[in-house]
Amino acid sequence: MTTLIESNEHKSLREAVAAFAKTHPHTLNAEDNKRLWQEAAKLGYIGVNLPEAHGGGGAGITELALVLEELGAAGNPLLMMIVSPAICGTVIARFGTEEQKRDWLPSLADGTRLMAFGITEPDAGSNSHRITTTARRDAATGDWILTGRKVFVSGVDIADATLIVGRTEDARTGKLKPCLFIVPRDAEGFERRPIDMELNAVERQFELTLDDVRLPADALVGDEDAGLLQLFAGLNPERVMTAAFGIGMGRYALSRALDYARERTVWKTPIGAHQAIAHPLAQAHIELELARLMMQKAAHLYDAGDDIGAGEAANMAKYAAGEACVKAVDQAVHTLGGNGLTREYGLGRLITASRVARIAPVSREMILNYVSHQTLGLPKSY
Template sequence: MDTEDHKALREAVSALGKRHGRGCDPAQLWSEAGKLGYLGVNLPEEYGGGGGGISELSLVLEELGAAGCPLLMLVVSPAICGTVIARFGTDAQKQTWLPALADGSRLMAFGITEPDAGSNSHRITTTARRDQDTGDWILTGRKVFISGVDIADATLIVGRTEDARTGSLKPCLFIVPRDTPGFGRRPIDMELNAAEKQFELTLDDVRLPADALVGDEDAGLLQLFAGLNPERIMTAAFAIGMGRYALARAVDYARDRQVWKTPIGAHQAIAHPLAQAHIELELARLMMRKAARLYDAGDDTGAGEAANMAKYAAGEACVKAVDQAVHTLGGNGLTREYGLAQLITAARVARIAPVSREMILNYVSHQTLGLPKSY
């Protein structure tokens, strides 16, 4: 159950979302949400945040989605980047970034995926090497499907450095300001109708000061997964909010639309699939809340399993809810007036990103069930 504080937060965010509604200006909504303190609910109070956790931030994204105006950058800027900096950043990095991320005045994108390293992050080829004379870092590589780079003040880039002892490459995180020389971006032509554009990035000998490195050079995967688990939880929130929005439109329509003697919602062929969609969204929400609670409690291992399960369940529930909503409205489900058709594509994002259904099933079969790997 929601605590009283969570109920109050839900109601306040829902009211904000409904004031803006479908088709709103995302920049204006982002600004207002920041001023009201919703964007930084997960960030430390001493840096201008709300002092909560991913539990609270996922609630914000879910309720905005349920109102028809999800903010995808909530997944990236405060959840991934804000969390990583709050946990591992230097005092200077925290002071520079966290208050601005919390109030929405600055945004940060996150760059991990590469053309030849999608699900397999071990194949990341973006490398970072030290300039022995200056101490600067020099980054070289490419990234793809990076959201919101054009509106972000910087991108948190996942690169790999060479371990001096073993010679193997290990992941490290770097803050790359948007206008850094050698840091190029090209928009990817997407059929997805979203406010945030997707980009391919090139890093051509991008020179960064030593303090661009976030956290310990030797921490490796620990720091990376500090951001990836919140990403999965927030993607679940994104999907659940979208599914709730679609389902609510369908239920309203089914109550009022009358073809024969009773509204179409009285027919079980309409009512039962909508009821099933509601059940599946609620089940996914429970797993999302479990994952968020584990993460906020510091149980990274338990949160990893739950976050993957939540993301899987929410993606499936969202796609089914959107599909059923469109079918409930019939031809109206494909009109701009009702706003459901664009969700057909958007709902698939929750199945595909940030990790595919198949890779989550791999994770559960290997990590949870103890089955052997085929790769």
């Protein structure tokens, strides 16, 4: 699958990643997943968006999304690419201190360290203004003390630290504002509990408890007063990368269905000759291509520094990709019939996984709210 707006460099990168991904078995266990991550990092794929001055490829979210899409299209999606280089790496590269950049970016780029991201809370859901994880300053030492809970945090067990979204009190207004803190995995009072998921994925989900976690002053990323600006510097790439995750998964499911439809013969012709099979697969292909175009638009806007434009496009891309992914997976399973639910073909596990692109990191309903209010100018109901 190629697009007209891609440069020759992008096409070459896409071909190289696709060739690399096809040489690896599906990452069905943690060891395979770790090996794939490390080999991809050695080739420069994991840190392709991070600054060259700190060991990265010097490219952008456009290239990182391309990498994730091609890995997913080969059946090897790396969920932590959304989190470690895209969210955490981007935030540190844009707003971190020079010391934070030197400390974290080279190891995030070469795959030797991972960083998780914690924003969602049990009682806040999609309302980030209700985040209750608070950070207060110890007047005597200058340390930060974090207290709160987070849920659905991916890969905490394999991450060296977690970028936590907390809230500090504005000295002028008394209102709480979001701030970002690097919390080491072994910080005292930082506890994790795995969430029992029916999602069949290598990366596990966790609930976190921060019980008066004491951090040095330099654990704060960026300006204490920047608030939402820094937060959305990470959330827009997250949406673009989730779109890439969904598109790659959808492409993988579609390719398995096409192979089957070409070969499976009932009566005298392959089942792919029947329009009842062919047309839904063609529709799935069209919708995946349309979602990719919006994803590329969002990535280009973000890389060009248009945060506002990227916000709208990234939400639309994530919505389109989530819908296209679910439809592609469902149609692939239906094409294979009973075989679609066997382990041999590996599609049944995608029925649950494809829903991730719809509900995370933000639900499709909240995206529709965003477009209704921000794009169409309609009033809010909340």
